[in-house]
Amino acid sequence: MTEPLLRVRDLKTYFVTEQGRGTARAVDGVSFDLYPGETLGIVGESGCGKTVTSLSILRLIPEPPGHIRPGSLIEFEGRNLLALAPPDLRAIRGNQIAMVFQEPMTSLNPVFTVGDQIAEAAIIHQHLSRKAARARAIEMLTLVGLPDPAERVDHYPHQLSGGMRQRVMIAMALVCHPKVLIADEPTTALDVTIQAQILELLERLQAELGMAVLLITHDLGVVAGQADRVVVMYAGQVVETAPTTALFDGPIHPYTEGLMAAVPRIDARKSRLQAIPGQVPAATAWPSGCRFHPRCPHAWTKCTIEEPPLLGVGASGDHSARCWLVQEPGRRKRQPETE
Amino acid sequence: MTAPLLDIQNLVKHYPGRPPVRAVDGVSLTIAPGQTLGLVGESGSGKSTVGRTILRLQEPTSGRVLFEGEDVFALGTGPLRALRRRMQIVFQDPYSSLNPRMTVARTLREPLEIHRLAPPAQMDARVTALLDEVGLDPAFADRYPHELSGGQRQRVGIARALSVEPRFIVCDEPVSALDVSVQAQVLNLLADLQQKRRLTYLFIAHDLAVVRHIADQVAVMYLGRIVERAPASAIYTAPRHPYTRALLSAVPEPNPRATRERIVLSGDIPSPAHPPSGCPFHPRCPHPKKNERCRTEAPALRATSDSPAHLAACHFAEEPM
Numbered sequence: 041m042t043e044p045l046l047r048v049r050d051l052k053t054y055f056v057t058e059q060g061r062g063t064a065r066a067v068d069g070v071s072f073d074l075y076p077g078e079t080l081g082i083v084g085e086s087g088c089g090k091t092v093t094s095l096s097i098l099r100l101i102p103e104p105p106g107h108i109r110p111g112s113l114i115e116f117e118g119r120n121l122l123a124l125a126p127p128d129l130r131a132i133r134g135n136q137i138a139m140v141f142q143e144p145m146t147s148l149n150p151v152f153t154v155g156d157q158i159a160e161a162a163i164i165h166q167h168l169s170r171k172a173a174r175a176r177a178i179e180m181l182t183l184v185g186l187p188d189p190a191e192r193v194d195h196y197p198h199q200l201s202g203g204m205r206q207r208v209m210i211a212m213a214l215v216c217h218p219k220v221l222i223a224d225e226p227t228t229a230l231d232v233t234i235q236a237q238i239l240e241l242l243e244r245l246q247a248e249l250g251m252a253v254l255l256i257t258h259d260l261g262v263v264a265g266q267a268d269r270v271v272v273m274y275a276g277q278v279v280e281t282a283p284t285t286a287l288f289d290g291p292i293h294p295y296t297e298g299l300m301a302a303v304p305r306i307d308a309r310k311s312r313l314q315a316i317p318g319q320v321p322a323a324t325a326w327p328s329g330c331r332f333h334p335r336c337p338h339a340w341t342k343c344t345i346e347e348p349p350l351l352g353v354g355a356s357g358d359h360s361a362r363c364w365l366v367q368e369p370g371r372r373k374r375q376p377e378t379e
Numbered sequence: 380m381t382a383p384l385l386d387i388q389n390l391v392k393h394y395p396g397r398p399p400v401r402a403v404d405g406v407s408l409t410i411a412p413g414q415t416l417g418l419v420g421e422s423g424s425g426k427s428t429v430g431r432t433i434l435r436l437q438e439p440t441s442g443r444v445l446f447e448g449e450d451v452f453a454l455g456t457g458p459l460r461a462l463r464r465r466m467q468i469v470f471q472d473p474y475s476s477l478n479p480r481m482t483v484a485r486t487l488r489e490p491l492e493i494h495r496l497a498p499p500a501q502m503d504a505r506v507t508a509l510l511d512e513v514g515l516d517p518a519f520a521d522r523y524p525h526e527l528s529g530g531q532r533q534r535v536g537i538a539r540a541l542s543v544e545p546r547f548i549v550c551d552e553p554v555s556a557l558d559v560s561v562q563a564q565v566l567n568l569l570a571d572l573q574q575k576r577r578l579t580y581l582f583i584a585h586d587l588a589v590v591r592h593i594a595d596q597v598a599v600m601y602l603g604r605i606v607e608r609a610p611a612s613a614i615y616t617a618p619r620h621p622y623t624r625a626l627l628s629a630v631p632e633p634n635p636r637a638t639r640e641r642i643v644l645s646g647d648i649p650s651p652a653h654p655p656s657g658c659p660f661h662p663r664c665p666h667p668k669k670n671e672r673c674r675t676e677a678p679a680l681r682a683t684s685d686s687p688a689h690l691a692a693c694h695f696a697e698e699p700m
Contacts, residue, residue, distance in 0.1 A: 085558035085559065085560060086529075086558050187646075201647045201648075202422075203647055204647070231421035231422050231585065231648070232421065232585065232587075232626060232629045232630055233421065233625060233626060233629050233643075233644045233648075234421075234647065235629065235631075236628075236629035236641055236643045236644070237643055237644070237645075239631070240641070240643050258558065258559065259631060260559075260633035261630065261631030261632050261633045262631045263633075264631065264632060264633045264634055264635040264637070265631050265632070265635070265637070284635045285635045285636065288633070288634060288635050288636075298560060299559060299560060300633060302559050302560045302562070302563035303559055303563075303588070303633050304562075304563075304566070304586075304588040304589050304591065304592040305588055305591075305632070305633070306587055306588040306591060306615070306627065306630045306632060307632060307634075307637075307639075309591055309592060309611075309612075309615075312567060312570070313563035313566055313567055313592065314563065315560060315561070315563035315564040315567055316560035316561075316563070316564075317564075319528050319530060319531075319561060320558075
């Protein structure tokens, strides 16, 4: 098997909360691998730690109040990013690992033209001349399918629509042909017809450029369509990971299962949605034992006391779930039918 | 057939400008009592403006709205206030639509006081009953909005709308800001309340899957106009307008084995200040029959060959795509 491009091991990113009253354990022991050329989806709801995970990889966590705990490892091509000196880190950030953010308006600088913003990374990392960088910017705008690229290169962000801004963000991220693209909710702020355009664009560019994509999203539909493998996060931890089809065919963790049952479907009308009771607990006070136990329909005493590790499911070796049901499947209660 | 509870006739809302922004450009809709009409569209389609204008939170440019036979746009201040007891709204963002300096109890008491719906001695009991109805513990009465989660805030927003015992509620993207597990809770709550209180909803949303779940009828808006309107089951299984077809095909399905073909529209939604000539959808339309007529002649919203209840504004609605 090929070596992973990016290895994350036991990543812990904590925040000291206001008034210093507690520590929010936003990311609390997350591990996963990203292989060359693949799309790994990280899915979860607000507060599960998915965005903090992605920001931690590029060390974009503001310190203070945040800090990445000793013992965490983020390895890119064999080098621990957490141990790199700032100049070495800068040589990787935006060059070999690039990022696309959710809100294209707030992540573009309103006082520079889009051409200048795309060219910046090429000038810094690839030492292109201004003229060559501008030509590269036009080339990138063409690649991401922006109409009239030679004209748009001199436009400011406010002159573009939301979908065009997101194309510019992608052009900016890809200008140095990174090996890893981290896309954090890249289509969440967009309308559904524009989302379809951007997802198609990402798919095409990934095939053309051969990069690996870490796709962070709350949308199970987006994950199902784009990802090769999925990591499901809840309360700062990975609760299940599997190849995409295996996960959707047979989710093991009751949270994954609950999430799938809660999504309204376009292809069938359910008379009633299955909601997950309660809400996500606060990161300053994760529940004891399994962090999902207060909302879990199957939980028994053990779940309230002992935190389950990620347990392998089946013999394939690529599906695991953080749930005692893996060892004691007999305790799974029959779900009430939704119809 | 029963008389509609709400009858919107040729509603127009233009915002001044050079040229004016044609946010709503001739919308006609009816909603029968006890039914839910899902009003679907992307940003800038005018769907929220329709919701706000029929409640007169914004004044219309022209058109007529009849609520239980009463002409909403002709009412003076007093009768309008009385009407607002019967028509309520739940907003998208449950944070900015609740007063951060008012406790939940005060938020719920205010409409009861304005409309004199309960004597002071009964106020607390009414508040407790409302909280109970939306699934919140009575202890929430003393909390402030910042102490609540998004789902809890939206429950308070719903309780506030219910407090005056309306017959009709405009739900303007009521679950878009919520996580999916909580979204399901709130959708179920809205469905339960509709049954129990025989409510009529105008449910405005951009999420077609959510609307499928709750709506009896669906209307699709594009650039200020209705492009298709049909019973929910018909619109999801046999959409007729090319925009509806593209919209449905673009929704990502939580199924990695999905085989549905995605119709990817080119270009952006035009500005409602500069709507295209003829059919407003023609520059992006992927219909193979698209021709000169689409560029010059705006298609009327008409019954399709499917049924008199299935309307579409397309010259080629019956043609396969």
